[in-house]
Amino acid sequence: MNIGEFKLVNNRLLGSIATRTIDLPRLGLRPVESTNDKAPAYEIVALNVGNRWVQVGALWEAVARNTTGEAFLQGSIDDPSLPEPLPIALFGTTEEGMRVAWRRPQRRDDFGMATRTGSRPETPEGGDGFGPSTAGNDGGLMGGSGRFDEDEPIY
Incomplete structure (x- = not known):
């Protein structure tokens, strides 16, 4: 769902985002200059009540x-006035303008299993990476007394 747009105005990327409960009429994208590969490409800035x-x-x-390999920007808007961060993605170019898209994150069922895409990495032994179980058939701890002594530290 498109919820806003950004356009180049006087060499600045300016735009707005609006939903039923959020109205951000003046937003800007400020390029980030960093040599760190994990640094964002842009900071999202907004005018506060003090201008x-x-x-x-x-x-x-x-x-x-997907098959297109389209480049885009993704991130989020967050502020203490918002109930939760707003994840967004921007599609388009700085010269032609960018549209702001939003998609509700898929939530997993609290009682069901989490759905994962792709396959889980396997360990060299072919297991799931957690090692053998320390529980016996009766659910008790194998290879020990099954109790903690107060004199022994618990880690």
Whole structure:
């Protein structure tokens, strides 16, 4: 769902985001200059009530995992006034404008198993990486007394 847009205005990327409960009419994207590979590409800034630009988020460069391989920006907007961070993605170019997209994160069922995409990495032994169980068939601890002594430290 598209919830906003950014355009190049006087050599600055300015835009807005609006939903039913959020109205951010003046946002800016400030390029981040860093040699760190993990640094964001842009800081998202907004005008506060005192008419000052304050950082409210960040965007990182990403590439679509589909057949198009389209480059886009992804990140989130967060502020104490919001109930939770707002994840966003920007598609388009700085010259032609970028549209802001939002998608509700998929939540897992609290009682069901988590659904994962792809396969789990296997250990060289072919197991799941957790090693052998320390519980016997009756559920008790194998290879010990099954109790903790007060004199022994618990780690």
